[in-house]
Amino acid sequence: MKKILIAVSAIALFVTSCKKDDTPEYNPNVKADLSVEFDNIAGSSDLQLNTGTYTNTAGESFKVTKLKYFVSNFKLTNVDGTVYTVPQAQSYFLVDESNSASHEALLSVPEGEYKTITFTLGVDSLRNTMDVSQRTGVLDVTGAAADMYWSWNSGYIFFKMDGTSPSSTAGGNVFQYHAGGFGGYSTPTVNNLKTITLDLTTRGTPKVKSGKDTNIHLMVDVLKVLGGTATMSFATTAMIHSPTGGVPLANNYASMISHDHTEN
Amino acid sequence: MKRTYLIVSLFFLTGFLACKKEVMETFAGFQRPTNFPEPAYHFATNKITKEGFELGRKLFYEVQLSANNTISCGSCHIQTAAFTHHGHALSHGIFDRMGTRNAPPIMNLAWNTSFMWDGGIVDLDLQSIAPITNHVEMDETMPNVLNKLRNSTVYPALFKKAWGSEEITSTGFLKALSQFMVMCVSSNSKYDSVMGNENGKVFTAEEQEGRVLVQQKCGACHTEPLFTDNRFRNNGLVPSSTNDEGRYLITQLDNDRYKFRVPSLRNLAYTAPYMHDGRLLTLDAVLDHYTSQVQATPNLDPLLQQGGIMGVQLTASERTKIKAFLNTLNDKSFLLDRRFAEQ
Structure with a gap:
């Protein structure tokens, strides 16, 4: 009996794997759901707002009270090399660690298998200079984006991480790391927009087909924001509130995201 | 004799003023003074209407825009001082917190290519957010302001008159304020x-x-x-x-x-x-x-x-x-x- 079960399982497995290996029939004219999950972590720990204690590269312990960032302008490259650009109107997301519904960017893309995903960390200059009537949803500077917008220096804050650290000399031992800067309106200034391209082939290519949800699971590591190309120290810098101040942060957040796995 | 002249003059003057008042009551919209260049403001995306302007004016003088409902835009931009804070080098905002810069006039802003002393704001429609949210000025949040207006007994109707819907939207709020501000043209010197x-x-x-x-x-x-x-x-x-x-x-x-x-x-x-x-x-x-x-x-x-x-x-x-x-x-x-x- 057990043997039969094993045999059947083996056959079933074989059949499924066969099926999986076969290129499914994709219809590029049909759009299907693809979710991109931004899973915020701190090194090897899941990020826990307010309660989790972590240590940065500089050896300082810290807690995170707020983590928010914009991701936008999604593009996917099919294994056949064609590139699909998600329409502008559906391509802006504000990830907020305190709101789990915001952790997934829900996209609608042509059926197919994709080898890379590209997106921008931040809000591009076009949207940064757009008429207020166009700034809806997560881009509403009086609503969802009210605390992700510099009113005194017209522009979105791309990345915001607030918290506390015993090493911070600011009042209440807080730190506030806010980065933005889209390159300037009339005068060219600092540009902290980062284009992030991730290879999806080693950790599982998404196979997008209508009738199912495919999920690209990304890890967003706040330790990398604090210790990538530049080592951030709360003792040295507790407050970052300007485009220039945000440059080292931006250089770090350019590589804070990695592809973990894909759920097909 | 002198008195007769005076009375006759007064009579004419009153007639003139009455006429003038009637003329003023028909809303002429934004008018570029003949000796002024083309304005910089984007009227194409904010058509000036009487109702929009009047809503903007009401908002300009609305103390609910501040955290403790004490300060309006008009508190530091006083018309009798050409919309500045006359006599104040710096202005005291909410809880008498002091700012760092002199309140600039709300005057001919339709020709401004940027706003504030440092030009940090690039669109008049975005300008109002800055003093409302500034810690030393009105220290309020925009979502709070909009919620206060939603709960008011007058604003939904005024928004409907201006924008066709009772919904209090950020766009309706910001563009109404812009309408009031661009209308503040000083060109009769x-x-x-x-x-x-x-x-x-x-x-x-x-x-x-x-x-x-x-x-x-x-x-x-x-x-x-x-x-x-x-x-x-x-x-x-x-x-x-x-x-x-x-x-x-x-x-x-x-x-x-x-x-x-x-x-x-x-x-x-x-x-x-x-x-x-x-x-x-x-x-x-x-x-x-x-x-x-x-x-x-x-x-x-x-x-x-x-x-x-x-x-x-x-x-x-x-x-x-x-x-x-x-x-x-x-x-x-x-x-x-x-x-x-x-x-």
Whole structure:
């Protein structure tokens, strides 16, 4: 009996794997759901707002009270090399660690298998200079984006991480790391927009087909924001509130995201 | 006899005023003064209507825009001071917290290419958010403001009149405020009458000579007819203890350090004190600055250090003439225009 079960399982497995290996029939004219999950972590720990204690590269312990960032302008490259650009109107997301519904960017893309995903960390200059009537949803500077917008220096804050650290000399031992800067309106200034391209082939290519949800699971590591190309120290810098101040942060957040796995 | 004249005059005057009032009641929308250039504001995305303007005016004088419902835009932008905070070098906002800069006039903003002393705001529609959310000004959040308006008994109806829906939206809120602000056009000074050839008005000889002097010595920055070139310049003020670096705070470019937006020379009689931090109390102090107190701070404007001479050279009689001309730029009617007053 057990043997039969094993045999059947083996056959079933074989059949499924066969099926999986076969290129499914994709219809590029049909759009299907693809979710991109931004899973915020701190090194090897899941990020826990307010309660989790972590240590940065500089050896300082810290807690995170707020983590928010914009991701936008999604593009996917099919294994056949064609590139699909998600329409502008559906391509802006504000990830907020305190709101789990915001952790997934829900996209609608042509059926197919994709080898890379590209997106921008931040809000591009076009949207940064757009008429207020166009700034809806997560881009509403009086609503969802009210605390992700510099009113005194017209522009979105791309990345915001607030918290506390015993090493911070600011009042209440807080730190506030806010980065933005889209390159300037009339005068060219600092540009902290980062284009992030991730290879999806080693950790599982998404196979997008209508009738199912495919999920690209990304890890967003706040330790990398604090210790990538530049080592951030709360003792040295507790407050970052300007485009220039945000440059080292931006250089770090350019590589804070990695592809973990894909759920097909 | 004299009394009869007086009564007859009064009679005519009353008739005239009544007529004038009727004319004012038909809403003319935004009108570009004939001697002004094309405005910079994007009217294409915010068509001025009577209802939109009136909503904007109500919002401008609305104290609910501040955290503790005590301060409106009109608290620091007072019409009788050409919408500045007359007599205040710096303004006290909520809980009497002090700001760091002098409240600029709400005047001819339709021609501004950027806003604030440092030009940090690029669209008038986004301007209002800054004072509302600034900790030392109104210290409120935009979602709170919109919620207060949603819960009010009057605003949903006013939004419906202006925008066709009772919904209180950010766009409706911000664009109504813009409508009020762009309508605040000051263009009825003597200078404007002379330029527009109204009723054969002419400058006196002194004013005319003053005008030529202003054109020669001030006009490169204070360009007619708006008397600003909308650019950022360092006019050689010694940085105060707050070390306000001006435009640098926005662009963070070294060559913008200590530069501020060139303000207009219109309505100077009502807008003292002067400069970005209101440090100069009188026009004479301003002229003293330009003639003898310009300091070689980083990025001092080249126009203020020509031929190795700091500042602008003026004789006593030239000063008098310049002041005579500057007086022709005062527009009393702007201060009295009922359309811009709290209703």
